[in-house]
Amino acid sequence: MSRTIVLTGATRGCGRALVDAFASAGHTVVGCGTRPELVEQLRETMGAPHSFSTVDVASEQNVEAWAGKAVKEHGAPDLLINNAGVINRNAPLWEVPEEEFASVLGVNVGGTARILRHFLPPMLARASGVIANFSSTWGRTTSPEVAPYCASKWAVEGLTQALSQELPSGLAAVAVNPGIIHTEMLESCFGGGAAGYPSPEAWAKRAAPFLLNLSTKDNGRSVTVG
Numbered sequence: 001m002s003r004t005i006v007l008t009g010a011t012r013g014c015g016r017a018l019v020d021a022f023a024s025a026g027h028t029v030v031g032c033g034t035r036p037e038l039v040e041q042l043r044e045t046m047g048a049p050h051s052f053s054t055v056d057v058a059s060e061q062n063v064e065a066w067a068g069k070a071v072k073e074h075g076a077p078d079l080l081i082n083n084a085g086v087i088n089r090n091a092p093l094w095e096v097p098e099e100e101f102a103s104v105l106g107v108n109v110g111g112t113a114r115i116l117r118h119f120l121p122p123m124l125a126r127a128s129g130v131i132a133n134f135s136s137t138w139g140r141t142t143s144p145e146v147a148p149y150c151a152s153k154w155a156v157e158g159l160t161q162a163l164s165q166e167l168p169s170g171l172a173a174v175a176v177n178p179g180i181i182h183t184e185m186l187e188s189c190f191g192g193g194a195a196g197y198p199s200p201e202a203w204a205k206r207a208a209p210f211l212l213n214l215s216t217k218d219n220g221r222s223v224t225v226g
């Protein structure tokens with residue numbers, strides 16, 4: 001059955017590869033990113049019924065407008081994936097500027113909560129749907145120089161578990177560690193070592209069916225893409 005999938009961070013990296021994998025499996029993707037030129041490329045490449053919008057998940061105004069339009073055109077999402085994320089430049093915590101710390105928390109945690117605040121009500125009204133909040137190995141362990149990112153992903157784990165205790169039956173919230181994938185984000189923290197990891201396209205071949213398989217049985221779980 002064809003599903004409607006809302007995907008934040010659809011323009012690059014893991015999200016961009018998921019767009020192709022979901023679309024070729026016959027699902028409709030409603031995606032976003034902040035860079036208008038990448039959103040336009042997605043529109044041209046994918047066409048209808050998919051839809052892509054320029055949205056900053058850190059902006060209440062952007063998300064409110066996007067959710068209103070998306071739900072009107074496509075209905076409540078069957079699968080809502082909070083994938084958009086940013087990482088701080090490698091540095092000890094005391095050297096991370098105030099604005100950079102706020103941005104990592106604002107996108108990774110605030111953005112996830114904001115997307116949920118606007119997309120969950122129609123899912124609740126329909127009484128079905130799965131939410132996959134992208135966490136990380138660094139949402140369950142830590143490393144030096146990425147403290148803001150670790151703090152944000154540990155928060156995503158906590159937020160997801162608490163949310164799972166609030167949801168009525170028929171809905172599920174799951175924290176998903178995607179694994180380690182060679183994207184621009186990985187290059188930022190691993191440098192040249194990033195090249196040794198799978199491409200987003202190879203990863204998406206496993207990740208798309210894994211995400212589509214999540215169900216109400218997984219509510220409250222912390223899972224890792226195998």
Ligand SMILES: NC(=O)c1ccc[n+]([C@@H]2O[C@H](COP(=O)([O-])OP(=O)(O)OC[C@H]3O[C@@H](n4cnc5c(N)ncnc54)[C@H](OP(=O)(O)O)[C@@H]3O)[C@@H](O)[C@H]2O)c1
Pocket residue numbers: 008009010011012013014015016032033034035038055056057058082083084085086107111134135136137177178179180181182183184185186
């Ligand atoms: N790569 C890994 O190994 C790895 C490991 C663990 C967890 N993760 C998680 O997996 C997710 C995807 O990571 P990735 O490696 O694919 O990162 P990436 O290559 O840097 O891509 C990030 C995506 O998020 C979008 N984005 C960033 N800020 C945004 C904002 N404020 N509003 C809307 N979209 C925004 C970007 O689009 P624009 O440029 O258009 O804004 C881009 O599409 C993230 O949550 C990340 O924390 C990745």
